[in-house]
Amino acid sequence: MTERAIYDLLVWAWLGVAVLTVLSLLWITAPYGRHARGGWGPQVSNRVGWVLMEAPASLAFLGFWLYGGAPLGATALAFLGLWQLHYVYRAFIYPFAVRGDPARGMPLSIALMGALFNVVNAYLNARWLFGLGPSLPASWLADPRFLAGAALFLGGLATNRWADRVLRELRQPGEHGYKVPRGGLYERISCPNYFGETVQWIGWAVLTWSPGGAVFALWTAANLVPRAVSHHRWYQSKFADYPPERRAVIPYVL
Numbered sequence: 410m411t412e413r414a415i416y417d418l419l420v421w422a423w424l425g426v427a428v429l430t431v432l433s434l435l436w437i438t439a440p441y442g443r444h445a446r447g448g449w450g451p452q453v454s455n456r457v458g459w460v461l462m463e464a465p466a467s468l469a470f471l472g473f474w475l476y477g478g479a480p481l482g483a484t485a486l487a488f489l490g491l492w493q494l495h496y497v498y499r500a501f502i503y504p505f506a507v508r509g510d511p512a513r514g515m516p517l518s519i520a521l522m523g524a525l526f527n528v529v530n531a532y533l534n535a536r537w538l539f540g541l542g543p544s545l546p547a548s549w550l551a552d553p554r555f556l557a558g559a560a561l562f563l564g565g566l567a568t569n570r571w572a573d574r575v576l577r578e579l580r581q582p583g584e585h586g587y588k589v590p591r592g593g594l595y596e597r598i599s600c601p602n603y604f605g606e607t608v609q610w611i612g613w614a615v616l617t618w619s620p621g622g623a624v625f626a627l628w629t630a631a632n633l634v635p636r637a638v639s640h641h642r643w644y645q646s647k648f649a650d651y652p653p654e655r656r657a658v659i660p661y662v663l
């Protein structure tokens with residue numbers, strides 16, 4: 410069996426797992442952050458959990474780029490740069506910036522599941538872009554698909570970073586509790602960070618025009634939309650004066 414045939418099978422299998430994930434997340438909320446609870450095995454600190462979960466996405470993508478011959482064309486470097494723009498931050502900066510209860514951990518099982526997801530996802534994306542898919546020329550950077558996708562990617566990334574910063578600044582160093590976030594997109598939805606992240610990976614799917622990108626965008630939505638709904642319900646149950654016009658993750662819709 411060729412690697413390309415295995416890749417195609419993996420894409421379909423991964424789509425199937427995304428469907429199962431969204432169905433199970435409608436019933437079971439991943440047990441970290443405000444939804445943390447016992448019964449998921451040994452815990453690691455939140456910080457260690459985030460690094461363990463996200464570092465493989467950055468390192469594996471880099472590894473598959475090297476394995477693909479370390480292409481130095483403008484398009485390959487743009488793909489590598491945009492991916493790392495997200496994952497270097499998420500794996501090596503974000504975990505050290507969050508404020509919260511240092512005693513609150515994350516189940517090791519969740520961190521390892523996240524790491525496994527990230528390695529498979531890095532494979533599906535990087536192997537297509539740097540080996541199995543067509544080698545895109547520099548003129549791809551002027552293609553409307555690249556330009557529209559890059560606008561979505563960067564807009565989503567900016568929204569996600571802004572939204573994460575608003576949440577971080579709700580707490581003074583050493584504070585652990587929760588407050589109602591205010592301002593900007595928070596007036597419309599409870600989770601602009603998840604909204605921004607989903608838009609970002611839809612942008613990635615468009616700018617790479619790849620099966621790996623498409624399946625990752627679906628996975629992101631499958632993971633984050635149910636979690637946004639859980640967060641939204643949690644806010645409504647904790648804050649009697651929670652703004653009634655606010656939706657979970659899509660302004661005016663959901």
Ligand code: NDP
Pocket residue numbers: 441442443507508509510569573576577579580585586587588589590602603606628629632633
């Ligand atoms: P959350 O919004 O649940 O939490 C983000 C941080 O803000 C946590 O430190 C949390 O503290 C704190 N926080 C959240 N709400 C409040 C509040 N109302 N008052 C005070 N502090 C608050 O996000 P996640 O932890 O789930 O995700 C973090 C980032 O990772 C997001 O940008 C998300 O998009 C991204 N992510 C991406 C995934 C993907 O599939 N691509 C999957 C999961 C996350 P505490 O931990 O104490 O709750």
